[in-house]
Amino acid sequence: MKTLKTVTGAMLATMAIGLALPASAHITFENKEVAPGATVKFVLRLPHGCSGKTTTGVRIAIPAELTSAKPQPKPGWTLAIMTDDVHKASAETTHAHRAGATIKEISWTGGTLEDAYYDEFVFRATVSKTAANAIFVPVVQECEGGSVDRWIEIPAAGGVSEDLKYPAPSVRVQP
Amino acid sequence: MQYSAKWAVMICIAVFLSVFYSGAAFAHASLIKSDPADSSVSDAAPKSVTLRFSEAVRPLVARLIHPGGHTEVLKDIGEKGDTIVFTLPDTLENGTHILSWRVTSSDGHPIGGGLVFSIGAPSTIAPSVEPQTDLAVRSGLWAARLVLMLGLVFGVGGTAFSILIAGQPVAREEWPVGGLLLAGLLATPLLIGFQGLDALGEPVRALLRWDAWSAGLFATGFGRAVVLGATALVLAYAARQTGRRIGIVLASLSLLNVGLAIASAGHAATASPTLLTRPALFLHAITATLWIGALLPLAILFKQQSFGAMLPLKRFSAAIPLIVGVLILSGLALAVVQLRTVTALWTTDYGQVLLAKLALVAALLLLAAFNRYRLTEPVLAGSKTAVRQLRRSILAEVVLGSLIIAALGLWRFTPPPRTLAAAPVASQEITANKDGLSAILSIHPPVTGAVFVEVRDIVLDGKPLEPLSVSIDLDKPSYGIGPFTRPARKTSAQRYRADGFVLPLDGFWVVRVTVLVSEFRSVTLTDVFDIAKATR
Numbered sequence: 001m002k003t004l005k006t007v008t009g010a011m012l013a014t015m016a017i018g019l020a021l022p023a024s025a026h027i028t029f030e031n032k033e034v035a036p037g038a039t040v041k042f043v044l045r046l047p048h049g050c051s052g053k054t055t056t057g058v059r060i061a062i063p064a065e066l067t068s069a070k071p072q073p074k075p076g077w078t079l080a081i082m083t084d085d086v087h088k089a090s091a092e093t094t095h096a097h098r099a100g101a102t103i104k105e106i107s108w109t110g111g112t113l114e115d116a117y118y119d120e121f122v123f124r125a126t127v128s129k130t131a132a133n134a135i136f137v138p139v140v141q142e143c144e145g146g147s148v149d150r151w152i153e154i155p156a157a158g159g160v161s162e163d164l165k166y167p168a169p170s171v172r173v174q175p
Numbered sequence: 176m177q178y179s180a181k182w183a184v185m186i187c188i189a190v191f192l193s194v195f196y197s198g199a200a201f202a203h204a205s206l207i208k209s210d211p212a213d214s215s216v217s218d219a220a221p222k223s224v225t226l227r228f229s230e231a232v233r234p235l236v237a238r239l240i241h242p243g244g245h246t247e248v249l250k251d252i253g254e255k256g257d258t259i260v261f262t263l264p265d266t267l268e269n270g271t272h273i274l275s276w277r278v279t280s281s282d283g284h285p286i287g288g289g290l291v292f293s294i295g296a297p298s299t300i301a302p303s304v305e306p307q308t309d310l311a312v313r314s315g316l317w318a319a320r321l322v323l324m325l326g327l328v329f330g331v332g333g334t335a336f337s338i339l340i341a342g343q344p345v346a347r348e349e350w351p352v353g354g355l356l357l358a359g360l361l362a363t364p365l366l367i368g369f370q371g372l373d374a375l376g377e378p379v380r381a382l383l384r385w386d387a388w389s390a391g392l393f394a395t396g397f398g399r400a401v402v403l404g405a406t407a408l409v410l411a412y413a414a415r416q417t418g419r420r421i422g423i424v425l426a427s428l429s430l431l432n433v434g435l436a437i438a439s440a441g442h443a444a445t446a447s448p449t450l451l452t453r454p455a456l457f458l459h460a461i462t463a464t465l466w467i468g469a470l471l472p473l474a475i476l477f478k479q480q481s482f483g484a485m486l487p488l489k490r491f492s493a494a495i496p497l498i499v500g501v502l503i504l505s506g507l508a509l510a511v512v513q514l515r516t517v518t519a520l521w522t523t524d525y526g527q528v529l530l531a532k533l534a535l536v537a538a539l540l541l542l543a544a545f546n547r548y549r550l551t552e553p554v555l556a557g558s559k560t561a562v563r564q565l566r567r568s569i570l571a572e573v574v575l576g577s578l579i580i581a582a583l584g585l586w587r588f589t590p591p592p593r594t595l596a597a598a599p600v601a602s603q604e605i606t607a608n609k610d611g612l613s614a615i616l617s618i619h620p621p622v623t624g625a626v627f628v629e630v631r632d633i634v635l636d637g638k639p640l641e642p643l644s645v646s647i648d649l650d651k652p653s654y655g656i657g658p659f660t661r662p663a664r665k666t667s668a669q670r671y672r673a674d675g676f677v678l679p680l681d682g683f684w685v686v687r688v689t690v691l692v693s694e695f696r697s698v699t700l701t702d703v704f705d706i707a708k709a710t711r
Contacts, residue, residue, distance in 0.1 A: 048229060051207040061695035105695075138695035152695050156609075165205075 026167055027139055027151045030120070033174040037129040039068070042137075044121040044169060046113065049151075050143035057109035057142030058121050062102075065131040065173075069103040072122040077111035109142065127173065136168040204228045204257075204280035209290055214675045216293045220267040224274055224290065228257045232286075235277040236375060236390050236655070237261050240679040242270025242298045248375045249274075270298030271625070273679050275656045277393075287650075289659040291677045297625070311379045312372045317584045319366035323401070324580045326359015326408055327433050329573075332468010334411040338419075338426040340469065340494055341476075341487035345415045345422075348475050355471075356412050363405040367391040367398065374655065395655050396440035403439060407432035434461040441587070443509050449703070452512055455505040462502035466495065467576035470569050477566040485555060492551050495543070524589040532582045539575045542568055607688065607700035611636045614700060616686060622707045623678050630663060630671045630688055639669060643691040647673040649704075650685045658687070681708040 030043035046055065062069045073079045082105035106123055113119050127135070138152035153164040208227040211217060237249040239261075251262035259278065270293060277287040333352035337345050345352075368382050371391025381387045392398040407429045414425035437460035438444050438453050469491055476484035510529060520526040546568050553561035603621035607614060614633040618626055628647050633640045650658035656679065663671035678684060688700045 051205070052227070052229060059694075140694060150691070150695075150697065152697055153699070 026169070027141070028169045029171050031171055033172045034127050034135070036127055036131050036173055036175055039124065039126045041122060041124050044139065046119050046121065046141070048115055049141045049149045050115065050147070052115050053147070054115065054144040055113040055141055056111065056144050057107060059105060059107040059140040059142070061105050061138045062125065063135055063137060065128045065135045066125040067102065067128060069106065069123055069125040071106045074108050074111065074121065077108040080107045080109070081105065131173045134170045134172050136170045138168045204230045204232050204278070204286060206288055211292045213290050214292070216297060218295065220294050221263060221292070223263055224261045226259045226276065228278070230280060231256045232259065232278040232280050234259050235279055235393065236386065237274060237276045239263065240273040240275065242268060242272065248377065267294055269295035271677055273677050275679070277655055287655055287657060289657045291659070291675065309378055312369060313588060315365070315379065316369040316373055316587065319362045319369050320584050320587065321581055322362035323359045323366055323404055324584065325577065326355050326362065327404055327436070328464050328467050328576070328580055329471050330356035330359055331407050331411040331429050331433050332464040333471045334414055335426045335430045335465060336469035336491070337472050338414060338422045340490050341472065342490065343487060344419065346475070348478070349472055351475070352471055353412070353415060356408050360405060360408045363401055366401055370395065370397050370401070396652060400436045400440040403432050403436035407436060430461055430464065433464050434458070443513060451508060455508045458501050459505040459509060462498045462505070465498050466502060470573045470576060474566055474569040474573060477562055477569065488551065488554065492547055495547065499543070525586065528582060528585045528589055532579055535575055535579045535582065539572055539579070542572050542575070603704055605702050605704070607702040609700050610698050612690060612692070612698040612700070614688065614690070616688060616700070616702060618704045621704060623681050626676050626678055627672055627674045628676065628686065631669055633669065633690060635692060640692065643693065645671040645691070646689045648687045649676055649678065650687070651680060651683065652685060654680060656680060678706055681706050
């Protein structure tokens with residue numbers, strides 16, 4: 001049907017316009033899509049932030065949709081994880097797996113990332129089989145001088161992260 | 176379907192959708208540093224204001240609002256990558272100045288903000304903004320808007336009537352409808368230009384400059400409304416050129432666009448509660464367009480004295496009570512929100528325009544009722560005299576409809592009474608809630624000038640909450656002023672207060688309160704304050 005063709009054409013044209021826009025300057029994940037039940041390497045990209053100051057720490061909250069989280073250590077940064085049963089434990093003490101302890105928070109602190117540079121922070125996690133739509137991972141970026149940028153805003157149902165000033169990075173769940 | 180029409184439709188839909196996507200005007204570049212700093216007080220007048228952003232930006236427009244209240248658009252703007260320097264005039268008087276700026280970030284997103292600085296000491300007198308637009312600009316704005324509105328109501332409405340209600344192919348005699356579509360389309364660029372002049376407070380000759388056009392398109396919500404209006408015109412034009420089935424789709428889309436255009440900007444569209452006013456305005460616009468728009472094709476149909484006019488008349492008579500019903504109900508809802516009191520009808524400019532409009536509408540309704548209940552039946556029965564009478568009466572309705580549209584345009588220049596509260600009250604309170612969090616927001620005083628915002632009784636899931644932090648921003652998006660952002664400090668248990676706001680304009684200010692519930696969770700409450708003009 002011609003109408004359908006016209007509308008599809010318009011949609012494609014719009015998408016082309018949309019895709020032509022440069023990628024956003026927010027904190028994002030390198031992966032755009034994950035499958036439910038899969039174990040995935042998440043790469044958090046830090047283009048800038050901290051209002052021009054040096055980034056000294058990155059803390060992320062692991063949402064309920066992600067389990068068996070395992071961060072990758074980063075030279076020059078102190079890695080720490082916080083589980084739901086132990087208040088806070090360093091990476092060394094939790095090296096051995098303890099059943100029942102779910103990681104709720106990962107932090108890389110004590111490093112330096114100047115505003116002019118770009119870096120990536122990596123962790124691995126298993127996506128819950130029941131996950132749907134999108135998974136948001138709130139990130140707190142600590143800055144030199146004690147201030148923080150909180151990339152924790154999650155859009156309301158039906159909204160898009162683009163509208164937010166400090167959107168939490170997210171991945172789409174694609175069954 | 177002709178190829179040209181097909182392409183026109185594709186482009187229009189693409190423009191329409193991308194305008195909606197780009198509505199997200201927030202993200203990306205952020206202000207890192209300003210000199211002088213926000214809310215600073217200095218002894219000597221600064222020579223310039225320097226803003227540094229997190230990435231390269233291009234300046235769009237900057238307005239300096241003087242302590243006396245008059246607004247000046249800053250011309251001398253230097254840009255160098257991520258830094259923008261606004262050179263200030265040499266003759267700054269003592270008192271509080273407000274700089275409202277808008278820039279485009281590298282990805283094309285416009286962002287805006289405000290900066291307050293004082294020379295000598297902060298002035299306590301509330302600035303009141305005098306009308307800045309000269310008569311030529313106002314007349315141009317009104318005229319261009321009138322032509323566009325005539326194009327939308329008679330052109331799109333006429334097309335929608337022929338295709339959707341009459342269910343007939345568009346007749347060759349209906350060229351005035353097509354002509355009005357074209358006229359509306361020609362008026363579109365002019366309207367954008369004049370809107371830019373109005374937004375910047377510039378004289379007509381500034382139309383030669385690019386910034387007037389860019390401000391007309393981007394600085395206020397009216398730019399988007401005009402683009403939507405133009406899309407409606409092109410869609411209606413395409414609908415007239417194609418076959419029946421595609422015509423129905425295009426005419427409906429076109430009508431939808433008229434509703435969206437009208438509901439997307441202006442006093443009524445931003446009136447609280449927007450959940451009521453926006454749909455009401457949308458329905459009001461669509462029903463008015465269907466009703467008034469039907470008149471021109473009907474008058475043309477009856478010129479022929481042919482029996483081809485009978486079926487459309489029958490269908491129109493059947494549909495019109497519902498259309499007028501929705502029109503009146505939505506209009507009533509809007510009038511209640513905007514007026515607040517009955518006396519405002521004759522004591523304010525806004526009310527007088529509404530009164531004039533209502534008088535015209537009443538005349539139109541009388542004529543319509545006469546046509547519907549006295550003339551329609553004899554006409555359908557084949558009476559020649561009744562046909563002549565009906566045609567004359569419909570032409571009179573066309574004139575009345577045009578007058579109503581002309582009167583509507585005057586509202587652009589009159590603030591609604593709800594913003595003109597005669598005796599300013601000490602504060603205005605609203606309860607906002609979202610995602611299980613609720614709080615009472617208040618603004619003191621709710622008039623232009625220096626104000627503070629208080630947030631209290633923050634409750635999360637039924638339990639009182641002591642948040643980690645509270646931040647407040649005030650924004651007047653329809654005029655492209657702000658947002659002004661301030662952290663709130665705790666004054667006592669369950670009370671947070673943000674000072675240092677200076678509101679240069681009356682009307683609606685969007686308030687956003689960001690409550691940091693925990694390290695990794697924040698909730699942003701959004702609502703609207705009604706700000707009255709300060710009386711000196």
